[in-house]
Amino acid sequence: MTDAPFHQVAYVVTDLDESVRHWADVLGVGPWSVWTMGPDVVTEALYHGAPARFGFRHALAWSGSVQIELVEPFEGPSIFDDQLTARGPGLNHIGRLADDHAAASAALVERGFTPLQSASFGASGDGRFAYFGSPNGDSIVELIHPPTRRFTPDYIYPVQEG
Template identity: 50%
Template sequence: MTDAAFAAIPLIVQKLGPKQIAFVVRDLEAATRQWWDLLRIGPWTAWEYTPEILKDMTYKGAPARFGLKHALAWKDGVQFELVEPTTGPSFFSDQLASSGEGLNHIGIHVMENHAEAVAELEAAGFTRLQSARGFGGDGSGAFVYFTSPKLNGLVLELISPPATRRTPLFVYPEEAK
């Protein structure tokens, strides 16, 4: 990568680096079984976030109401995420309608100063696609998805993990609890 190209990448991305690879799916439960059976990635822990749980939701620059189910699993230091959109407009639903299931975004865990990291990407010309907060059991946690011509079509998520998790929707395989 040239020095000019590297300088165009915001410091938050350079400093923290991607930690998560996410895929959009039509059926979350079936996808967790498939990933476990074929790739032995898991165990998967799944949650559902409805418009009643999520706060300050935006989609393409406007207030929105959306819901989703997602499952997380770790493998070799990488967090894998599967996302099934459930209600309202979202860039997850957009992908399913336009190109189907598949790679959706990479995520960066921002443990401190999430708002500053968001501001840094916006100042660097990244466009906010979708965002929400409050998905943790205590109302903590936030996520913001960005796109940029600098990313060649890839979506980048800045994740502020919640301090506590809600009760899972399911764990697969079950014996992994």
């Protein structure tokens, strides 16, 4: 299996709206699309192999060819809440796209990665994300299969004219 290049870097934050404004206004990254991903949207959820209900807000923006993701957990157990409890906000994971999500996930497990959390998402319900801990414990990799239809963002910042 040939791995797709990593294209996403994600950070856990304690205040998503404040972080979006900081990244846009101070760091010049944006525009940001912000979504609320509650248990009604995040389905077939697993946390450390067991069924779970979790929710988070997240924002996505591009900086060149790198997608930046900001994540603020708000409900249930999650790797994001785990990080905030253990060490606070900061870098959480790196992500890559996976056309065949099941095969890519199996390949990571075969290489010694540990499944941490996964779910289906999107307006079409056919999107999939899964997080895996690396064999040496120093990183988390996300495999992302985007949905064919996304929900409309809660908001976009800064507001785009035109």
